[in-house]
Amino acid sequence: MRRSFRALGQSLIATGLTAVLMIGLSPGISQSHPDISEAEDAVAHAIAASPNDPALYLRRATLQRSRKDWDAAAASYIKAADLGADRDVTDVALASVLLDAGLHETALMHADIAIARSPNSGKASLVRARIHARSDRRAQAASDYTHAVKVLEHPEPGVVLEAMQAQLEVSVQDAVELEDAVEHEDDAVTAGNEMLSDGDSPVDVAEQNIRSALAVADTAMAKLGIVPTIQSRAVELETQRGRHDGAVARIDTMLEQAPRHEIWIAERGDALMAGGKKTEAMNAYTKALALVNERPASKRSPKLAALAIELENKLSDQHNNNAGDNLNENQ
Amino acid sequence: MRISKITRLGTIAAVTVIMSALTVASASAQTITRGPYLQMPGPDRMTVIFHTDLALTSAEVDYGTTVALGTITPGTSSADLMGGFKHVVELSSLTDFTKYFYAVGDSGTPLTIAGADYAFTTSPLPGTRQPIRIWTFGDSGYWPGNNGTEYMDSRQAYYDHVGGGDVNVAADATDVMMYLGDNAYGTGNDPTYQSVFFSPPELAAFLRRQPFLSAIGNHEGAALDSVTETGDYFGMFNFPTGNELGTNGVASGSESYYSFDYGNIHFIVLDTEDNIENITTTGAAMKTWLEDDLIATTADWIIAAWHRPPYSKGIFHDSDAEANEIAAREEFVPILEDYGVDLVISGHSHTYERTPLIDDHIGLSTTLEPFHILDGGNGNPLVDGSYRKASLQQAPHEGAVFIVTGAAADTRAFSPSSGHPVMNKKLVFVGTSVIEVDGDVLVGKYVNDVGTVMDTFQIDKGISAACPAAPLGTCTAAGKAKFIVKSSGDPAKDQTQWKWTKVTLDASDLDPTSGTDLIACAWDDTGHIYDVVPPNPENLGYAQFPTTPPPSWAWTSKKAGQHGYKDKVGSVDGLIKVKTKAGVGKGKMQFKSKGANTVPPALPLTGVLTAQLINLDSGACWGSTLTEKKNDGSSYIAAGP
Ligand SMILES: [Fe+2]
Numbered sequence: 007m008r009r010s011f012r013a014l015g016q017s018l019i020a021t022g023l024t025a026v027l028m029i030g031l032s033p034g035i036s037q038s039h040p041d042i043s044e045a046e047d048a049v050a051h052a053i054a055a056s057p058n059d060p061a062l063y064l065r066r067a068t069l070q071r072s073r074k075d076w077d078a079a080a081a082s083y084i085k086a087a088d089l090g091a092d093r094d095v096t097d098v099a100l101a102s103v104l105l106d107a108g109l110h111e112t113a114l115m116h117a118d119i120a121i122a123r124s125p126n127s128g129k130a131s132l133v134r135a136r137i138h139a140r141s142d143r144r145a146q147a148a149s150d151y152t153h154a155v156k157v158l159e160h161p162e163p164g165v166v167l168e169a170m171q172a173q174l175e176v177s178v179q180d181a182v183e184l185e186d187a188v189e190h191e192d193d194a195v196t197a198g199n200e201m202l203s204d205g206d207s208p209v210d211v212a213e214q215n216i217r218s219a220l221a222v223a224d225t226a227m228a229k230l231g232i233v234p235t236i237q238s239r240a241v242e243l244e245t246q247r248g249r250h251d252g253a254v255a256r257i258d259t260m261l262e263q264a265p266r267h268e269i270w271i272a273e274r275g276d277a278l279m280a281g282g283k284k285t286e287a288m289n290a291y292t293k294a295l296a297l298v299n300e301r302p303a304s305k306r307s308p309k310l311a312a313l314a315i316e317l318e319n320k321l322s323d324q325h326n327n328n329a330g331d332n333l334n335e336n337q
Numbered sequence: 338m339r340i341s342k343i344t345r346l347g348t349i350a351a352v353t354v355i356m357s358a359l360t361v362a363s364a365s366a367q368t369i370t371r372g373p374y375l376q377m378p379g380p381d382r383m384t385v386i387f388h389t390d391l392a393l394t395s396a397e398v399d400y401g402t403t404v405a406l407g408t409i410t411p412g413t414s415s416a417d418l419m420g421g422f423k424h425v426v427e428l429s430s431l432t433d434f435t436k437y438f439y440a441v442g443d444s445g446t447p448l449t450i451a452g453a454d455y456a457f458t459t460s461p462l463p464g465t466r467q468p469i470r471i472w473t474f475g476d477s478g479y480w481p482g483n484n485g486t487e488y489m490d491s492r493q494a495y496y497d498h499v500g501g502g503d504v505n506v507a508a509d510a511t512d513v514m515m516y517l518g519d520n521a522y523g524t525g526n527d528p529t530y531q532s533v534f535f536s537p538p539e540l541a542a543f544l545r546r547q548p549f550l551s552a553i554g555n556h557e558g559a560a561l562d563s564v565t566e567t568g569d570y571f572g573m574f575n576f577p578t579g580n581e582l583g584t585n586g587v588a589s590g591s592e593s594y595y596s597f598d599y600g601n602i603h604f605i606v607l608d609t610e611d612n613i614e615n616i617t618t619t620g621a622a623m624k625t626w627l628e629d630d631l632i633a634t635t636a637d638w639i640i641a642a643w644h645r646p647p648y649s650k651g652i653f654h655d656s657d658a659e660a661n662e663i664a665a666r667e668e669f670v671p672i673l674e675d676y677g678v679d680l681v682i683s684g685h686s687h688t689y690e691r692t693p694l695i696d697d698h699i700g701l702s703t704t705l706e707p708f709h710i711l712d713g714g715n716g717n718p719l720v721d722g723s724y725r726k727a728s729l730q731q732a733p734h735e736g737a738v739f740i741v742t743g744a745a746a747d748t749r750a751f752s753p754s755s756g757h758p759v760m761n762k763k764l765v766f767v768g769t770s771v772i773e774v775d776g777d778v779l780v781g782k783y784v785n786d787v788g789t790v791m792d793t794f795q796i797d798k799g800i801s802a803a804c805p806a807a808p809l810g811t812c813t814a815a816g817k818a819k820f821i822v823k824s825s826g827d828p829a830k831d832q833t834q835w836k837w838t839k840v841t842l843d844a845s846d847l848d849p850t851s852g853t854d855l856i857a858c859a860w861d862d863t864g865h866i867y868d869v870v871p872p873n874p875e876n877l878g879y880a881q882f883p884t885t886p887p888p889s890w891a892w893t894s895k896k897a898g899q900h901g902y903k904d905k906v907g908s909v910d911g912l913i914k915v916k917t918k919a920g921v922g923k924g925k926m927q928f929k930s931k932g933a934n935t936v937p938p939a940l941p942l943t944g945v946l947t948a949q950l951i952n953l954d955s956g957a958c959w960g961s962t963l964t965e966k967k968n969d970g971s972s973y974i975a976a977g978p
Contacts, residue, residue: 045523045556048480068524072559129565160566163590163626164612164619231579233590234629235622263580263587264633305732307675309628 045069060091067099076107094124101133110141128158132165139172145180148172148218155222163235166226170239173218178206216243232259234270241273250281268294268313275320288324291317367391369448370421371535373441373455375548376575379582379597380433380460383548384575385426385441388417393443396424400439402432404451418527418569434461436509453505455545460512463583463598464636466776470499470510474745474769475517475644475684478525478556479533487767488746489539490786495769497788504539508546513599515606517684517743518554518644525557527569550576550606553593554644554684555661558610563593564619576606586630594623596630602774603636605673609645609683613664624668631676637729637798638774641673642682646741650702650757651686652750657701667699677731679779679796680772684743689764689783690757691792694724694736698759705758711736715761716781716794718872722909729777729799738796740781742770762792797854804858804868808947812958814978815840816922820859820948820963822973824937831911831935833867835859835928835948840959842924844898846952847917854953857928862944867937869910869928871902911935926950926959941968946975 049066056062067082080103087096097120104113117134120127135150151169155161161169206214223240227233237256244253257274261267275290295317298310306314372387385398396414401407412426424441431437436458440447449455461467472495479485493502500507523529535541551574553561561568571592579588582597586605589595593608605627607613612620631639647666649656656662662685673681674696693716698709714721716738726735739759748765756763768785777799783792816839823832835857847855859867872890890904890912898919907913911930918925928950930937942965949960963975 042555042559044480045559048523065524065526068526068559072555129562129567132564158565160592162564162566162593162619162622164615164622165564167622168619230590231588233578234587235625236590238625238629260587264585264629266635267587267629267632269629269632302732305677305728305730307632307733309675310632 042069042073058089060086060089063089064091064095064099067103071103071106074106076103079103080107094120094127094130097123098127098130098133101130101137105133105137105140110137113137114141126157128154128161131157135169135172143180144172144176145183148176152218152222152225155226160229161226163226163230163233166222166233166236167239169222169226170219170236170243173222174215174243176211176215176218178211213247216247219243232263234260234263241277245277245280248280250277253277254281266297268297268310271297272313272317284324288321291320291324295321367393367443367448369441370419371417371423371531372541372545373439373449374535374541374544375457375546377427377577377581378457378460378548379577380462381429381431381583382581383428383431383437383457383459385412385428385439386423387441387448388419388421388423389443389448390419390421392422393424395444396426397442397444398426398428398439399442399447399451400428400437402435402437404438406438406440406451409445418572419531431459433459434465434467435459449545454542456505456508457546457548458509458512460583460598461600463585463600465600466637467600468773468775469512469600469602471513471515471640471772471774472511472769473513473515473517473642473682473742473772475552475554475741475743476519476687476747477516477745478519478522478529478554479746480522485533485537485746487786489537491745491767491769491784492539492543494784494786494788495771498771498784498790504542505546508543511547513602513604514547514549515604515642515682516549516551517642517682518552519556519684519743520551520554522556524560525554525570526560527573530569530573550597550604552606552643552683553608553610555610563608563611566592584634585636586634587626589623589626589630591623591626594626596634598634598636600774601637601776603634603639605630605639605641607641607643607665607669609643609661609665613645613661613668616664616668624672627669628672628676631672631731634676635730637777638680638779639673639676639678639731640680640682640772641669641678643669644683645685646683646690646739646743647681648692648698648702648739648757648759649683649686649688649690649741650751650753650755651688651690651741651743652752654686655752656757657703671697671699674737675733677726677728677733677735678737679726679798680781681737681739682770682772683739683741684745686741687744687747687749688741688751688756689744689762689766689768689770689792690741690760691762691781691783691794692739692759693761694726694738694796695759696734696736702757702759709759713761716796718795720908722870722872723778723795723797725803726796726798727803738781738794740770742768742783745769761794764791766791804856804860804865804951806865808858808860808949808960809951809958812949812960813841815926815959815961818948818961818963818977820946820973820975822937822940822942823971824940825971828933828935831930831932831937833869833911833928833930833935833937835926835950837924837926837950837959837961839922840924840926841921842917842919842926842959844919846919846955846957847926847950848894848900855950856953857948857950859938859946859948861938861942861946866939866942869912869930871912871915871928872909907932907934909934940970940973942973 046069053062063082063086067079070079083096083100097116101113101116114137120130131150131154135147138147151172155169220240223236237260241253241256254277257270260270271290271294275287279287298314367389370388370390373385376384396412397409399406399409410426410428412424414422414424417423438451438456440449440451442448477488479488496502496504496507499510521529521534557570561570576592577595577597578590584596584598586596596605612623645661645665647670694712695709696711712724716724744767748767766785768783771782773780779796781794782790785791815837819836821834856868856870889906889908892902894900900917902915904913911932911934913931914929916927946963949958951958961977963977965975967974
């Protein structure tokens with residue numbers, strides 16, 4: 007259930023503070039960060055000298071977060087907000103700290119406030135996406151992840167993979183529930199996967215989810231350039247949906263960066279084979295094997311050594327099959 | 338510009354950047370409040386960043402290969418966090434490995450004076466083999482208000498070491514500068530960086546001459562958001578996410594972890610903060626990228642850098658106890674070793690700790706076994722011999738050296754005081770590390786804050802240090818041979834002697850003064866039992882090693898085709914004499930070790946003895962199988978054929 011912003015506004019800071027301080031979540035001050043405690047001492051001195059400087063409380067909160075003292079960090083963010091710190095900063099930070107602390111609903115309130123004020127805050131959308139994901143609101147999570155990747159200036163590859171995964175986890179039921187919820191809200195929420203509808207078969211759902219995930223990947227790579235960690239995942243999804251040409255095209259973009267990457271060349275062979283292009287696939291396997299063999303056996307990593315065996319098997323299987331085909335043809 | 342120690346101490350407290358002698362008062366009276374500093378150094382590019390208190394009409398950089406400058410590139414400006422403005426000027430289409438002079442300015446009005454104080458050199462093209470000097474250290478942060486004396490002394494000691502004390506000469510002598518994180522303390526935020534990193538004049542003087550790269554430290558980690566790549570650290574600095582700096586790796590898509598090439602070195606920088614803490618989720622991308630990057634690279638050398646040390650027993654940072662350090666060791670080290678990493682550099686512990694040549698030590702310090710140590714010597718070619726890796730380019734598990742160099746500004750003790758058992762060198766002296774690579778030789782040094790070189794090691798690549806497991810099959814037969822071992826239990830009387838006569842040897846076959854590396858090996862029925870490697874004066878790194886006191890050994894060549902080695906004290910494996918003489922059927926080879934440094938094989942020997950002398954560079958060998966004359970617990974004599 008989504009709360010209205012008006013109700014949220016009333017419960018604003020005080021609710022967050024009370025919830026956090028009363029539950030007492032932090033593991034206590036860790037003794038393993040002496041340099042962090044030195045930094046905290048320095049901030050404490052600065053606060054004693056300038057008790058109304060919100061920047062000092064933000065710095066203190068950052069240090070408290072770095073040693074996972076969530077309730078102390080939350081209190082510092084609230085104090086900073088009280089002293090006039092940028093609410094875009096403090097609300098997102100609070101949402102994030104509360105999420106880390108496991109207080110998902112309170113975290114959501116702060117994330118909603120932040121997004122209402124700054125709809126194009128990628129950080130706020132990302133935090134809310136994670137809150138939804140951990141609260142099993144998969145469609146909302148997918149939607150927020152998609153938006154986050156769209157508006158973040160530099161979406162980190164790890165975040166992009168997380169956002170892609172979120173698209174794949176949306177079920178028809180999730181999407182329908184979200185639509186119902188949206189009908190009762192004034193603010194329009196777009197599902198991450200806009201294509202899903204009630205009558206979709208599991209196959210349709212899988213295909214539509216993959217399309218959403220690939221859209222997330224491509225949105226990110228339009229900003230970042232081709233990032234192999236993202237593109238590799240996209241290749242897997244193209245393969246999964248049976249778009250083998252798409253997989254090959256994506257692998258080719260990676261090979262532009264590393265023309266001798268044996269594993270990608272072998273994967274290119276797999277995609278060609280799956281797409282029925284046997285001869286081209288064999289050429290790719292042969293090329294990959296030749297490149298591995300350029301490295302003397304002693305210079306191969308375990309992964310490349312395993313690849314060489316796999317490629318030899320694939321090539322000899324195919325050779326045997328061809329021989330069998332020829333035999334059949336001759337009979 | 339050399340700044341005297343007294344002057345330095347006096348000026349550190351001041352946080353204003355401007356040194357009036359070095360800047361030009363412009364008509365509009367803008368003051369440079371930060372920089373200029375240099376980022377994103379590539380073979381064809383450089384980014385110049387500077388801040389001013391007032392807005393500029395059009396920020397620009399005028400640059401050229403002489404102080405006359407001549408090419409103007411405009412930049413972009415934005416508000417900074419100090420109430421002023423940040424200007425970023427990206428220079429492109431530069432020539433590789435070329436020195437450029439520059440001036441920052443505003444619409445044709447220079448704000449700095451062109452000259453030796455404002456210059457940089459672009460990188461060579463990837464793969465170029467040329468001498469490369471890397472300056473690296475971690476934890477150079479010091480507290481604002483503390484004047485950072487130790488750190489300033491560490492830096493001056495480096496300037497003295499490479500540049501006769503002159504900051505500009507030192508910058509010209511530096512190819513790669515790599516900060517290892519915790520470059521400023523507190524939350525590593527913009528104001529702290531301003532006061533302890535950008536403002537002190539002695540630091541600013543180097544920053545405008547030498548670009549740098551950095552790994553994220555835990556203090557920086559506190560002021561940045563990895564998942565959105567925002568925060569002060571990313572605002573101040575630019576790092577490559579793809580192949581901007583020239584690389585034969587692949588794009589990481591992240592400024593938190595990345596790779597680049599400088600000459601024949603492939604550098605990999607990893608994040609041991611957010612990304613290692615989330616290695617199974619968002620951090621997994623870093624691990625996937627690391628292996629793809631390593632598969633792609635074909636560089637001669639692989640050097641990895643990150644903040645948290647995989648091996649350390651610093652009093653506050655124990656690699657057996659801290660999750661990030663353990664994760665760095667378990668997640669990164671096996672992949673890096675699978676692809677032949679040569680050197681791993683980190684900071685965090687305020688110590689200097691350096692391993693010998695090791696491999697596959699992934700567990701806690703208590704799990705260290707002798708087989709993890711591939712060469713337990715000190716890596717000094719004049720003492721224990723350099724570390725040797727058989728393959729020039731990447732090859733798995735031939736060993737790597739790991740350095741903790743986090744004492745740029747401060748030292749802390751070890752806990753336990755004996756430190757980490759894998760370390761060959763453990764120091765609590767403030768200082769910085771200098772890595773020099775020339776072709777297939779790498780020399781690492783630790784220079785303390787008064788300029789003393791406290792550690793030196795060398796890695797030679799493309800040279801197998803080891804005897805093969807079995808005798809080589811295609812050796813030139815030695816005409817007549819003798820092999821003697823004496824091992825009576827009194828180390829002072831230990832002796833090994835090998836002698837071949839009537840051998841066919843070419844003058845060039847065994848010429849150590851031309852860089853030839855030799856190894857003498859022996860096997861019995863149990864396998865390889867003994868070897869001796871005479872030191873080679875022509876290894877390129879030799880000049881880097883302290884020559885006072887000079888080595889006790891020397892090679893001489895009194896006649897054409899003859900080479901002799903003498904060391905009265907037998908400092909290297911007890912070797913006191915080597916003789917080689919060329920001739921067709923009349924050549925000679927002799928190796929004699931004597932005294933406590935000798936490491937004789939365990940007696941008695943088992944079965945037939947084969948002795949061979951191998952030229953490690955050409956693979957040529959000479960040898961024979963010998964017949965046993967005496968073989969008891971204290972002496973062995975064999976002759977052949
Ligand atoms: Fe640190």
